[in-house]
Amino acid sequence: MGMKMAVLPVRRRKHLFTSKKKSFRALLSDCLGGIALVCSLLVLYLTFRQGGTATVQGGAVFLLCVVFALAGMILAVLSRREPDCYYFFSYLGMLMNGLVLAAGVLVVYLGAV
DSSP states (O other), rough: OOOOOOOOOOOOOOOOOOEEEEEEHHHHHHHHHHHHHHHHHHHHHHHHHHTOOOOHHHHHHHHHHHHHHHEEEEHHHHTTSSSSSSSSHHHHHHHHHHHHHHHHHHHHHHOOO
16 A cells, blocks of 8 residues: 655756857957957046046047947858857847947047037
């Protein structure tokens, strides 16, 4: 007179084998976007702390960040066109580089006004 134990269904692990790879261009775009985003935020923060007066060195660093972001955006778009790759890093690069480029356009616009 033993007790019967409830048998739970066995979950089978689903393995996904794929030939997709991470694109080198996308990873390079992410690196350029990360560097450009951090440096441009740092320059904007330091300019804000100085009461809105930008230095020549800060402007040069920000311009270099915009150039890095432009190169990163081109790499992200090119990596998105590669077949059989994971596109998450391409989209992440587009987002980070796009933020820096938008900040560059905004700074130029506010400087002209």
